[in-house]
Each structure stands twice: as structure tokens, then as C-alpha cells.
Amino acid sequence: MKKIKVLLVDDSAVMRQVLVALLEREPDMQVLGTASDPLFALDKMARDWPDVIVLDVEMPRMDGITFLKKIMAERPTPVVICSSLTEQGAETTLQALAAGAVEIITKPRVGLKQFLKDSSAALVGAVRAAAQARVGRLTARAPLPVPPRLGADAMAEPPGSQAMVQTTDHIVAIGTSTGGTQALERVLTALPRVCPGLVIVQHMPEKFTASFAARLNQLCRLEVREARHQDRVLPGLALIAPGGRHMQLRRSGAYYQVEVLDGPPVNRHKPSVDVLFRSVAKFAGKNATGIIMTGMGDDGARGLKEMAQAGSETLAQDEASCVVFGMPREAIALGAVERVVSLERIPAEIMRHAARR
Known part of the structure; x- marks a missing residue:
């Protein structure tokens, strides 16, 4: 079995020890070495180039x-950012995502033993996802034990037939994960100020989504912000589910709103794309478009199928433009997708579908 070669770059000696211990117990991973700053890392990389780099963002010298x-x-290489969970650190980490990093793992400033216990599966999964990522398109043992995998039933009832008849309001629901921060930026910055209301799940840790939404809001003509409980879904507004919370669509009288709720991880994610898509199927039906984009795993595939069965139009990002084709591939295999389109075509598809309403 070919092992994933990993280089760890972090100025904390304790953190390096924790990460080495965590990754070296995986039979499909090999820690090539560690470095306390990027200049030492470049020395090591000149001798043996890694498949994945796990990188802190606040370090000396560089x-x-x-x-x-x-x-x-x-030499584009998959990078997993391992950053402290702070509001200030979130902004810096998002700059790293914009520069081409593919995943974020949050680390505490204290309590590394608890980090090893609570976040080991997330880090291992992030490294495996990064090893599959095609970063050039951005500009035999089971994994560690994880909590039981729950489906969308854990948060919402099946759609049934409660979706309202077609209205003039149109909702666009987007789900994405690995590579999604860059992909969403390209989609949202291409949309005009007058566009359908968007509800978005991007797999991202708590405290990072607010900074992510604020950054997009500065770049886009439409308004982008982190969703709050009972926010209305309005034309020209994109609501991004907060990290660590699920987001669901609801119909309230004559308009749509979102509910931001706590609950168990669904498909091991919180927020979960399946939770959002199921609620859109239930309450919007034919009034919605569902789009599944780049990401590892299958979160969103079942929810998109439920949207299609409720009469929603459903799209998937094509393999050529995905960083990781996992989520779109699973949705296509499930028969949930009407059309497969390139990333560049998604903004036009959003506006075309809305114009037909």
C-alpha cells in the first residue's frame, strides 16, 4: 500500500509531537518529518517532497x-491548515484557504490531550481528503473510531408532500466541502446583485464561517453573511450555515426563513448538507435549485435526491473543475442529479433557473 507522505510544520514542539503520534498510527500514512518554521520545511522538502503538508499559519521567520x-x-501541493480556534485566527486561516489550502482543522491553545481524543478522526480524514485533492485546479485498516454515522433523520423528517405549490420565490441551496471555499468565491462573485436567495452549507469549523462570509461579502455584489436563526431568505442575499450548527429552510407565511439549530453531526458533519437539502425539498420543492459541489464523502447526495423527487432542479459540479469529486460523484451515482456542469457555468445556471420561474 502506497503511504501518504506527510510533512508537519508547526512552531510548537508539543503540537508536533501530538500530530506525529496521531498520524503515525495510521497504516496508510508516513510522517516524512517535522519543521518548526517554513524555512526548515523547505530544506526538508528539497530532499523529499511530501504528498500533504499540515501547516500552522502563525510561525517565526516566514x-x-x-x-x-x-x-x-x-509546486502545488495539498495543504491542511491546523489553526487555533480564535476569531482573529479565523481571518488569517481564511486567507490561507484563499491561497490554496484545502482543509481546516482547529487546534486548541491548551488541552492537547483532549484534542488528540476529540479531533484525531477529523485530522486523519482531512489528510486523506487532501491527498486526493487536485490542488492545481484551485488557481486496509479502518479509520480511527468515530461516533455513529447519523443520517438526516436525526434532524428532520422526510420531505413527504408538504412543499408548497410553485411560487415566484426561488431558493438556491448549495452544499460543498473540500475545495469549496475557493469554488464558492468564484460562484458568488460572478452573481449579480439581483439574484435568487441562496442558502449554503460549507463544511467548516465553528468560528470560521463568520469570517468566511464577511470576506465574501467584501468581494461580492450580493450580500453574504453567516446565517442567524429565523433570518429571512431574500433575493440578493446568501446565507452561510454557521460552523457547528445545522441550518434548515422553513416556510413562514408568505416567505422563507432559516432555522439555525444544534443537534448531532449528520454524516459526521455539522452543518450537514443533507439536513439543509432535505428541508429545502420539504418546504420549497419546485421552487428550488439544489447544487452539490466539490468535496469528499457523500454528504448531500441523499438530500439532493429528495430535492429532485420533490421537483427541484438539481445540478452537480463536474469532475474536471472539482478539487475532490467525491460529493458530486455520490449524488450522480444515486440518480440525484439532472445536469453536470463546470464551475464556471454554475452562476449562469443559477440565473437561468431563476428566470424561468
Whole structure:
């Protein structure tokens, strides 16, 4: 079995030890080495180039973002950001995602033993996802034990036949994961100010989604913000599900709104695309378009199938433009997708479907 070669770059000696212990117990992973800053890392990489880099962003001599940009310009390599869970750190980490990193794992400033216990499966999964990522398109043992995998039933009842008849209101629901931060930026910045209301799940840790939405809001003509409980879904507004919370669509009288709720992880994610898509199927039906984009795993595939069965139009991002084709592939295999389109075509498809209403 070919092993995933991983380089760990972090200025904390304790954190390096924790990460080495975590990854080296995986039979499909090999830690090539560790480095306390990017300059030491570049020395090691000259001798043996890794498949995946696990990178802190706040380090001496050269910060992680400068290092990341250098790597992406010279030899694009999948990078997993391992960053402290702070509001200030979130903004820096999002700059790293914009520069080409594919995943975020949050680390605590204290309590590393608990981190090893609580986040080990997430980090291992992130490294495996990164190893599959095609970063050039951005500009035999089971995994560690994880909680039982729950489906959307854990948060919402099946759609049934409660969706309202077709109205002039149109909802666009988007689900994405690995590579999605860059993909969403390209889609949302291409949309005009007057566009359908959007509800979006991007797999992202708590505290990062607010900064992510604020960054997109600065770049886009439409308004983008992190969703709040009972926010209305309005034309020209994109609501992004908060990290660590599920988001569901509801119909309230003559308009749509979102519910932001706690609950168990669904498909091991919170927020979950399946939870959002199921609620859109139930309450919007023919008034909605569902789009599943780049990401690892199958979160969203079943929910998109329920949307299609409720009369929604359903799209998947094509393999050529995905960083990881897992989520779209699973939705296509399930028969949930009407059309497969490139990333560049998605904004036009959103506006075309809305114009037909």
C-alpha cells in the first residue's frame, strides 16, 4: 500500500509531537518529518517532497500564508491548515484557504490531550481528503473510531408532500466541502446583485464561517453573511450555515426563513448538507435549485435526491473543475442529479433557473 507522505510544520514542539503520534498510527500514512518554521520545511522538502503538508499559519521567520503561496506557485501541493480556534485566527486561516489550502482543522491553545481524543478522526480524514485533492485546479485498516454515522433523520423528517405549490420565490441551496471555499468565491462573485436567495452549507469549523462570509461579502455584489436563526431568505442575499450548527429552510407565511439549530453531526458533519437539502425539498420543492459541489464523502447526495423527487432542479459540479469529486460523484451515482456542469457555468445556471420561474 502506497503511504501518504506527510510533512508537519508547526512552531510548537508539543503540537508536533501530538500530530506525529496521531498520524503515525495510521497504516496508510508516513510522517516524512517535522519543521518548526517554513524555512526548515523547505530544506526538508528539497530532499523529499511530501504528498500533504499540515501547516500552522502563525510561525517565526516566514508566516504560513507566505509559505503556502510560495508552494502553490512553485509546486502545488495539498495543504491542511491546523489553526487555533480564535476569531482573529479565523481571518488569517481564511486567507490561507484563499491561497490554496484545502482543509481546516482547529487546534486548541491548551488541552492537547483532549484534542488528540476529540479531533484525531477529523485530522486523519482531512489528510486523506487532501491527498486526493487536485490542488492545481484551485488557481486496509479502518479509520480511527468515530461516533455513529447519523443520517438526516436525526434532524428532520422526510420531505413527504408538504412543499408548497410553485411560487415566484426561488431558493438556491448549495452544499460543498473540500475545495469549496475557493469554488464558492468564484460562484458568488460572478452573481449579480439581483439574484435568487441562496442558502449554503460549507463544511467548516465553528468560528470560521463568520469570517468566511464577511470576506465574501467584501468581494461580492450580493450580500453574504453567516446565517442567524429565523433570518429571512431574500433575493440578493446568501446565507452561510454557521460552523457547528445545522441550518434548515422553513416556510413562514408568505416567505422563507432559516432555522439555525444544534443537534448531532449528520454524516459526521455539522452543518450537514443533507439536513439543509432535505428541508429545502420539504418546504420549497419546485421552487428550488439544489447544487452539490466539490468535496469528499457523500454528504448531500441523499438530500439532493429528495430535492429532485420533490421537483427541484438539481445540478452537480463536474469532475474536471472539482478539487475532490467525491460529493458530486455520490449524488450522480444515486440518480440525484439532472445536469453536470463546470464551475464556471454554475452562476449562469443559477440565473437561468431563476428566470424561468
